[in-house]
Amino acid sequence: MNNFSYTRASNISEAIQKVSADADTKFVAGGTNLIDLWKYNLTNFNALVDINSIQDHHNIEEKADGGVRLGAFAKNAQTAYHPIIEERYPLLSRAILAGASGQIRNMATNGGNLLQRTRCYYFYDPAVPCNKREPGSGCSAIKGYNRIMAIFGTSENCIAVFPSDMCIALAALDAVVNVSGPGGERSLPFADFHRLPGDTPHLDNNLNPDEIITSIDLPEKGFSKNYSYLKLRDRNSYAFALVSVATAFELEGDKIKDARIALGGVAHKPWRVKQAEEFLQNNTASRENFVAAADIIVKDAVAYEYNSFKIELTKRAIIRNCMMALNPETQLPGAQPSA
Incomplete structure (x- = not known):
């Protein structure tokens, strides 16, 4: 005990x-x-x-620079259903509601969502080696049953995937994480917060052990008109993603002025390929270009024995989600996705 x-x-x-x-x-x-x-x-x-009794950092409020600050102690459900988030950052709201269960969203905090462990079923089994659990012991997933494992950013030490849905949207939105510690306050771009496994798979993020997340800042641009979050999983509720995609566009007519595509369920951290986003910018919002962008994203994917299907699944999910982002109404219950 x-x-x-x-x-x-x-x-x-x-x-x-x-x-x-x-x-x-x-x-x-x-x-x-x-x-x-x-x-x-x-x-x-x-x-x-x-830390629940601390009065600060529970709120969700607009900032003077036009962005929004999410208190780290605010609950996931509170964030997803907050009027500001639903109106200005609907991509984030949809992503949160795709994750976990209603009961967990009512308890889980925004800061805690960022800090959940990247893990797989071998991590939970003390009878087998796992470098995340015992550094240097080995990775059982690489030659084991690796169906759900990563296809991007892996190392010989770990191929587990980061489980969050909320963080995939935050990655697409270019959020900033604010933390406090004995050395004072600092801010980390969201892309720099989580880590790839490399030689230290037991370290999931760049937060120091005695630091605490106080808030998450969203930039002014929320992509409220053209966005979509797609989560593909083995069952329809309370399951981690096999592949998830957060897509956000800023359109001017049929031209893409800004593009964001972030992936979940495929790497040790939220995954973005800037080359694909840059390809789409100032290009036509068409299926042909979405196929080309998907090809750019998956070209460096590496599969293992049981998860090779994830490469094609990822490509199709990206294309489908880009088409859905052109008309967010396709995300309503019962709606049919764009062809």
């Missing part, structure tokens, strides 16, 4: 001080991933510091 102490922090400085004093002390907010890992004996701690 893992005995631990439990305290509540009344402000950010107090929370950081408590965690900095002991490497085995953890922050807890919604706890939807932390408690799951604890139940499987994949993480242990001497103490938990509850």
Whole structure:
């Protein structure tokens, strides 16, 4: 049995001080991933510091520069259904609602969503090697049953995929993550927050152990007119994506002035290929060009024994989602996707 102490922090400085004093002390907010890992004996701690009582960082509010700040302690459901997010950043709202279950979204926080572990079924099995669980022990997935694993950005140490839906939309929107720690405050572009496995697959992100996420900033541009989030999975609810795509366009007539395509379920972090987005910019919004962009994205994909289907699935998902983004009404229940 893992005995631990439990305290509540009344402000950010107090929370950081408590965690900095002991490497085995953890922050807890919604706890939807932390408690799951604890139940499987994949993480242990001497103490938990509850940060829910901290008054700041629960709000969602517009900023002076035209963007929006998401409090890190705000719940996923609160964020998805917030009028500002639904109106100005519908791509983010759709992505959040595609993730987890209603019960989990009611508990999970925005900051916690960013911090959930990149993992696979071998990570949960203590009887087999896993470099994320025990660095240097090996990756059982590479020669094992790797159907759900990554096709981009892998290494010989790990081929697991990042599970978040919310983060795929945040990647497409070029969000910024604001954090606080003993050294003060800093901000990280969303593209730099999560890590590829490389030689350190046990490190999922670039947050220091005693730092805490306080907020997430969205830029003014929300792509509210032309966007789509598509999640392909083995069952229709409460399942991680085999492939997910967040697409956002800024159109001028039939010309694409700005394009964003972010992928989930295919890499250790949200995946974007800037070359494909640059190809689409100032080009016609047509199926032909979407096929060409998809080809650019998947050209460097590497499959394993059981997940080669993911390459073609990813390509088709990108094309379909780009077509859907031209008319977001196709995302309503019962609507038929564009041809």
